[in-house]
Amino acid sequence: xxxxxxxxxxxxxxxxxxxxxxxxxxxxxxxxxxxxxxxxxxx
Amino acid sequence: xxxxxxxxxxxxxxxxxxxxxxxxxxxxxxxxxxxxxxxxxxxxxxxxxxxxxxxxxxxxxxxxxxxxxxxxxxxxxxxxxxxxxxxxxxxxxxxxxxxxxxxxxxxxxxxxxxxxxxxxxxxxxxxxxxxxxxxxxxxxxxxxxxxxxxxxxxxxxxxxxxxxxxxxxxxxxxxxxxxxxxxxxxxxxxxxxxxxxxxxxxxxxxxxxxxxxxxxxxxxxxxxxx
Numbered sequence: 001x002x003x004x005x006x007x008x009x010x011x012x013x014x015x016x017x018x019x020x021x022x023x024x025x026x027x028x029x030x031x032x033x034x035x036x037x038x039x040x041x042x043x
Numbered sequence: 044x045x046x047x048x049x050x051x052x053x054x055x056x057x058x059x060x061x062x063x064x065x066x067x068x069x070x071x072x073x074x075x076x077x078x079x080x081x082x083x084x085x086x087x088x089x090x091x092x093x094x095x096x097x098x099x100x101x102x103x104x105x106x107x108x109x110x111x112x113x114x115x116x117x118x119x120x121x122x123x124x125x126x127x128x129x130x131x132x133x134x135x136x137x138x139x140x141x142x143x144x145x146x147x148x149x150x151x152x153x154x155x156x157x158x159x160x161x162x163x164x165x166x167x168x169x170x171x172x173x174x175x176x177x178x179x180x181x182x183x184x185x186x187x188x189x190x191x192x193x194x195x196x197x198x199x200x201x202x203x204x205x206x207x208x209x210x211x212x213x214x215x216x217x218x219x220x221x222x223x224x225x226x227x228x229x230x231x232x233x234x235x236x237x238x239x240x241x242x243x244x245x246x247x248x249x250x251x252x253x254x255x256x257x258x259x260x261x262x263x264x265x266x267x268x269x
Contacts, residue, residue, distance in 0.1 A: 002079035002143045009082045009139045010063060013089070016132050017059075017237065024244050031251045038258045 048243055055240040058233035062226075070226045079143050084226050086136040087213075088234035089129045090158075096126030096238065097165065097196050104189030107182055116182035117253065119189050121245035123168050125238060130162045145209060153202040154210035161199055164192040178256065 066084030073080035103119035106112070137155065138148045149155065168188045175181035203212040216224055 002077045005139045005143050006067075006078045006081050009085060009136050010067065012135055012139070013085045013132060014063070016128065016135075020128055020241065021244075024241075024248060028244075028248050028251070031248060031255055035251060035255050035258070038255060038262065042258065042262065 048240070048247075051236065051240045051243065055233070055236045058229075058236050062230040062233035065226050065229055070222050073223075076144060079140060082136055082140045083223075084230040085234075086133060086140060087227060088231045089136060090133040091231060092234045092238045093126050093129035093133055093161075094196055094200065095235075096122045096129060096242075097161070097193060099242075100126065100165075100168070100189045101193040101196075104186035107186045108190075113178065113182060113253065116186065117249040118242075118246055120169075120172060120185065121242050121249050123165050123189070124245055125241045127162065127165050127169065128241075129234075129238070130158065130165065134158060134162065150209060152209045153206040154199065154208075157195060157199045157202045161195045164188075164195055168192060178253065 062084065066081050070081070070084075072078050099122040100119045103115045103122065107115040107119065134155070137158075141150070142148050168185055171188050172181055172185050175184055203210050219227075
């Protein structure tokens, strides 16, 4: 009966953490690319 | 990504998988509450780690104001972001646990309310950072918010003792079955490693963002001189 809430909770936990890691990766790539472009423009 | 970070990421994933398997399949379900009690293995560690994250924000904010080293500011900001994630998760998991046990998704009960206030404070902390353009001003303002805002964290912890209402106080290790305690501590370890991993990655990103900001500012100054 209560297993639906339990499954939802674990899916939410995994989903939230994996989404955050994915968003971090996107931000890391974007920042690195922008840094490279700015450094090239300075030189 | 550095080697240490990769190893930590792998360890975090491994521990999190083991923790979830133990919490979901190995430990017996609670006789009174049934399967929903298994949410304790993610709800409680998420709450503890949220508080630890904000304690780190507090310490780093104090260190920044004393030493004015930008490193402390960037660690504080990184920890605040991860703490917001854990706090939101704590509230959502608590709501999923509350519905079948208390009969409501949400109630303005002291522990829940003070936790919601804590979430708002640290969302505010992140908002303050996005408003200030000058890095020094941003660091100074957010350090003040990080110190003053921390007042709510012990209130969240003590709320279940001060106002004995719906949310139960933490159970003593002596009153909990050993297998439940083991699963809880294992998941707490998994969440701690996940926190350290996320903090490390977010900090590296913050360092790069700061460097980018510095170069762009330098570039803009050069253009305006020309």
